[in-house]
Amino acid sequence: MNAEMAMAQRKLTAYFGDVGEIKVLLELLDIGAAVHLITGSDYGWDLHVQVPLIPTNVSDLGDADGWPMSGRAAHVQVKKKSNSKSPSVDPGTIRGWISGSEVGVPTFAFIVLPKAEFYLSPRDLRTIVANWESGNAKKRGEGKAEVESVTLSLSKAREYNQEKFSWLLHLWTKYPGIMYRSSIEDWTELGRVGLYQEAYQFTWEVVLAWMKTHFADIYLGPGAQGVLRLRDGSARDVRDGPIDFLEATQGADALGIAQAAFLTMYPDKSAVSAEIQELSWGVLQDLEKTIHTLGFRWPKSEFMTTYASSPDISKSREEAMQLVRDVMGYYNKCLAWREQLDSTKQDTVGD
Numbered sequence: 001m002n003a004e005m006a007m008a009q010r011k012l013t014a015y016f017g018d019v020g021e022i023k024v025l026l027e028l029l030d031i032g033a034a035v036h037l038i039t040g041s042d043y044g045w046d047l048h049v050q051v052p053l054i055p056t057n058v059s060d061l062g063d064a065d066g067w068p069m070s071g072r073a074a075h076v077q078v079k080k081k082s083n084s085k086s087p088s089v090d091p092g093t094i095r096g097w098i099s100g101s102e103v104g105v106p107t108f109a110f111i112v113l114p115k116a117e118f119y120l121s122p123r124d125l126r127t128i129v130a131n132w133e134s135g136n137a138k139k140r141g142e143g144k145a146e147v148e149s150v151t152l153s154l155s156k157a158r159e160y161n162q163e164k165f166s167w168l169l170h171l172w173t174k175y176p177g178i179m180y181r182s183s184i185e186d187w188t189e190l191g192r193v194g195l196y197q198e199a200y201q202f203t204w205e206v207v208l209a210w211m212k213t214h215f216a217d218i219y220l221g222p223g224a225q226g227v228l229r230l231r232d233g234s235a236r237d238v239r240d241g242p243i244d245f246l247e248a249t250q251g252a253d254a255l256g257i258a259q260a261a262f263l264t265m266y267p268d269k270s271a272v273s274a275e276i277q278e279l280s281w282g283v284l285q286d287l288e289k290t291i292h293t294l295g296f297r298w299p300k301s302e303f304m305t306t307y308a309s310s311p312d313i314s315k316s317r318e319e320a321m322q323l324v325r326d327v328m329g330y331y332n333k334c335l336a337w338r339e340q341l342d343s344t345k346q347d348t349v350g351d
Contacts, residue, residue, distance in 0.1 A: 020112025021045050021078045027117070028076065031166040032056030032067055045078040051173045055166040072173035075100065075107040079152060087111060088149035094129050098122060102180065106172040111157055118157035119165070121185055122172065128156060164188060164337070167330050175323060177306030184327060187334045195338065199331045203261040203324055204283050207254050209303035210320045211287075214313050218291065218298055253317050258283040260321040264328035 025047065028035045032052035037045065053068040061067060075097070079087035089109075097107035101122035109120040120128065129150060136146040172179050179185065182202065187195055258280040259271055269276050290299050307323050310316050 020080065020114070020117060024076065024078050024110050024112060024117055027160070027162060027165075030058050031162060031169070032058055032069075033169075034069065045076075047076040047078065049074045049076055049169075051169055055163075055170045057163065057166065070173070073105055074169060074173050075105060076110060077107060078110045078112060081111050081113050081154060086154055087152050089152060091129060091132060091150050094125055094150055098126050098129065101125075101172070101176055104173065104176050106176055106179075108169075108172075109152055110160070111152060111154055113154075117160040118154055119160055120152060120157050121168065121179075122176070123180055123185065124156060124158070126180070128152065158185075163333070167333055171326065171330060174326065175307055178303060178323065178327075181302045181306060184330065187331065188337060190334070190338070192335065192338060195331065195334055199261070199265065199328060200279075200283070202327060203258055204286060205301065205303050206261075206307075206320055206324055207257050207283055208287060208299060209301045209306070210257060210316065211254055212298045212301050212304060213316065218296055253313070254284060255280050257317065257320045257324060261324035261328050264325045265331060267332075 025035055025037075025045075028047065028049055034050040036048040036050075038048050051070050051072045051074060053070045056067050058067075077097070079089075081087060097109070101107055106122045107125070108122070109125060111118045111120070132147065132150045139146050168185055171184060182205075183198065184202070187198055190198065259276060262276050262279045263269065263271060266275065287299075291297065307319055310319065
């Protein structure tokens with residue numbers, strides 16, 4: 001008989017949890033991030049993540065000596081799911097994560113299983129807390145005991161994919177306000193038509209936000225200054241509505257923002273091509289129609305002041321153009337992922 005006394009038993013679930021947490025760390029390293037462990041315990045890991053300048057996959061770098069890093073950062077919380085029980089978090093803690101995300105350091109909550117990883121974005125976490133608060137308000141009204149902690153439900157989480165997460169990490173750390181106010185992170189679930197509609201609407205929103213930020217006076221009438229004019233009705237282009245943007249700096253600048261988006265979506269086209277011109281002018285014309293319908297008032301802007309850090313019109317225009325280039329780069333990736341998925345489905349049906 002072995003005289004050595006048995007120590008506490010090592011649970012298989014604890015082993016799988018530790019392996020899963022280390023795998024998340026390795027996944028983050030593989031997308032070019034620099035990762036620093038802040039805390040680690042049975043309740044999960046807290047990782048500080050420094051983000052590459054552009055979405056990166058280290059395995060695709062070949063003989064490169066390195067890659068450029070940005071000054072942006074994120075936090076990753078790694079939680080283990082044991083058996084059928086999802087991890088729970090104090091609501092104050094999640095609110096802290098959300099507050100940090102709003103000012104540019106987003107927190108992602110990873111949930112690790114023995115053979116898979118899932119994650120919740122800052123927007124997902126905000127929705128979960130809102131639902132928790134709503135549920136407790138209902139319980140209070142019914143005289144029932146409130147739920148003290150917030151459950152990070154796996155049913156609300158997104159399955160981890162390295163390339164997709166790399167792009168979302170890039171966009172969340174660069175444009176947190178935009179990511180909170182848009183459905184960009186859900187574009188991967190859309191088909192080609194729905195994806196294009198979202199991209200077009202996004203471009204429209206950015207053009208609106210930029211113009212509304214810099215041109216409070218919307219109508220050019222007798223003695224007024226603005227960005228719109230009534231057309232005189234003579235020699236009107238068949239595409240024009242009853243109003244038109246001034247053929248001046250503000251109209252050309254707004255058109256340039258739209259062109260930056262469509263040139264990224266269609267890299268084989270030139271700025272002077274008929275397709276790019278038609279799409280870009282279409283954004284302005286759709287905005288004109290909306291303004292006219294509202295009685296010469298600006299529409300509500302979801303993105304107002306969320307991306308422009310400078311009151312300088314030229315600098316904020318460049319920021320708007322970079323925003324649409326980044327997001328439409330993600331649009332192109334979503335198209336490619338959708339085509340891969342459709343191709344896999346066809347192959348499966350063929351077999």
